[in-house]
Amino acid sequence: MKRLLCAALLAPAALIFSPASLAEEADYTLVIQDHRFKPEEITIPANKKVKLLVENRDDTPEEFDSHDLNREKVLMGNTKGIVFIGPLKPGRYKFQGEFHAETAQGVVIAK
């Protein structure tokens, strides 16, 4: 079992240092500022996987959270992160910043 555990831990470690996907090549960018998303609406093609760069320009952490998209990701203050979404059927998919849900609301529209 120990050997299995080691393998389980080492396989992702190899990935960490592999130059797979660069944040700069994201398809869409979502900025969090003053606990709001900019833009609050993103239109993406339906039935296609999309690489979303979420950039938190606030000093506080935020959690990009969406039950509709089945995604959650914590973003520390002044950091960026990648979230892959889709392929999605045409429709509206709400997301929010869970830590400031009263203002941080947005929607992905798949067409």
Place this chain on the structure above:
Amino acid sequence: MLATAVIVFREVLEAALIIGIIAAATRAVARSRRWLAAGVVAGLCGAGAVAASAGVISNLANGIGQELLNAIVLGVAVVMLAWHNIWMSSHGAQLAASAKAVSNDIREGRSELSVILVIVGLAVLREGSETVLFLYGIAAGGGSDGSMLAGGIIGVLAGVVLGYGVYAGLLRIPLRWFFTATAVLVLLLAAGMASQAARFLIQADLLPSLASPLWDTSAFLSEESVPGMLLHSLVGYDEHPAGMQLVFYVAALAAIGIGMKLASRPHNSKPAPTASSR
């Protein structure tokens, strides 16, 4: 304050359920309480460490470090829960027969204790680090009057009460169903975690989603609702699962289920089990 309490409760919920179930399932294992408590303490330390280095972690692997960490933590937890269930199904009958620990199984008993520590520790670490970040965010955002702290404490207490409720409720189950009941709960917990691990790997684009979503039951049972939240934590309910999540779920169920069957079979036919599975 209420909003803070609700978010903290939601984060604490899963860890509280896991601790409640594991506490009940291992009640006959000697010294399990102490190891459980050690797991909580280790998990809190780990949560603090993960929260403090969250910025570094998310920048690893080109922005998917957090997903990898979550998937690894979940994966290790699944293995540990599997080990626990398989161990229980080969020793459960003995433990039930004599309330004290079985003396000739000290070695296995010891590894079971460290498994308890790891399961509890990882559950607290995973849920706790997000709680720490959330509370830190409010504190840093200037909302650090007493109400935020009060909300956080209420959320944690509500989680503790729920976890204790699950524990106390499970202990009321008659002994002849007790091991089956806790084994099924742990099995479903593990399968749910395997599905969550798959979701993080899909989010990081390391796995294909196969179908996304496979179904949409958000109108029928929302994950925002209390029953939805509970079912999500307990059996891995997902209102929009990807096909790959179901594959992981079923694979975990099958693998652990078969392991339990194999572990319990020689035990039932022979009076004195000798073989260790490792």
